[in-house]
Amino acid sequence: MASAKSPEDVRRLAREGTLTGPTSGQAHGFTQANLVILPREHAFPFLLFCQRNPRPCPVLEVTEPGDPVPRRYAPTADLRTDLPCYRVWRNGELAGEPTDITDLWRDDFVSFLIGCSFTFESALLEAGLPVRHIEQDCNVPMYRTSIACTPAPPFAGNLVVSMRPFLPAQAIQAIQITSRFPAVHGAPVHFGDPAQIGIEDLGRPDFGDPVEIHPGETPVFWACGVTPQVALMQARLPLVITHSPGCMFVTDRRDAELAGI
């Protein structure tokens, strides 16, 4: 997982077109973020949706309209070029997956950087806890739940969760550790019976890959950053741009800075 590259190195490789795939393990120790870009007219209800649903939508930074520079999390970066891959959504449908969005940029675009579970996974690994999807070298399994988010019209939808299996004593430690990171989803929302939150089959995640659950382990569920993406798609806005799955924005802040206590 570890990489000696700096955040600026990773962003430069993305800008040059050399890095077009996932950023997992890049610039180890630095915070990676989900990206959502919207026209100004939709920025208030989207920020409100995030304020009302802070577990799945922990906002790290919101840029000024038209400004592609995240001045607090990476003042030398350019959000139009510095991610490996983007997704362009028109009327809720995927309309393209470019590696640069300079030609699509508009003066009324507002960018949201949203916390990502990579941050707390680093803390779990440093505490010696096993993180199954990292052990299996695949994506974390994610599931749609029956838990409704608090709407902020036109944004609404159900909570999406990620799952990591742990032995009970490990799960308790994982709850303690992730509680310290409210800016990146914080404590879990559920553990144990998946049916209680509307998940039918852990072996068939809605996003990502299935992972093994060993004897004695309990599935533990965290609010997931895919939740705002689902709410965005359901709102069928004329134009939204996001990062491509796994191709996050690498910031200049350290994961440890995000620890709340």
Added chain:
Amino acid sequence: MASAKSPEDVRRLAREGTLTGPTSGQAHGFTQANLVILPREHAFPFLLFCQRNPRPCPVLEVTEPGDPVPRRYAPTADLRTDLPCYRVWRNGELAGEPTDITDLWRDDFVSFLIGCSFTFESALLEAGLPVRHIEQDCNVPMYRTSIACTPAPPFAGNLVVSMRPFLPAQAIQAIQITSRFPAVHGAPVHFGDPAQIGIEDLGRPDFGDPVEIHPGETPVFWACGVTPQVALMQARLPLVITHSPGCMFVTDRRDAELAGI
């Protein structure tokens, strides 16, 4: 301080015009909140100012435009009548202090409920820590600092802090306790030398009343909810409505629910 009245009792007394003064000590154990009401056109930059300055501006709830009901924190309340006293600001100047704002209400008004230090003071008192301004039965002393908030145009300004003196061991405990309450200002921002944050004379607060500092005690400074009010006044918007100092909105949520960990 304690009161057997329910939040609904306190709100009804305010609505009827029986309670027109401070809410400190009313509906003990329930969260009280600062109120800011703005036209929709200013709601996005103000929410952004709060997002960028979460210590002084911890947003508890934002209502839908035109809706006077805080549906998450007190679904049976009416923000136009249920505070003891309001302040109406026109172009940054105080233009009135009514006990009811029904006649001023507009379809484009958005209301913000912002966390208040009463919540963490309850936790400090329950831990047996002395809270000097409560002992002296006066308002907490508050000071303008030299620390600039992160602007969100048209909103900008310096941080305002409240001060409570403690012995060092008490201060450490107070840091631990308030860290658990990020939704109501969280951990302190400074302790010790007031000059380091631009405060000239602790005996002359900019807001509230001075308090005694006993031998061996250190002043401890927390981000204060007056900060967004100062930013609002400086922006000189045509119309803003806030609560009158000390006359807070009493919610149905318990202080203990706001503990982050």
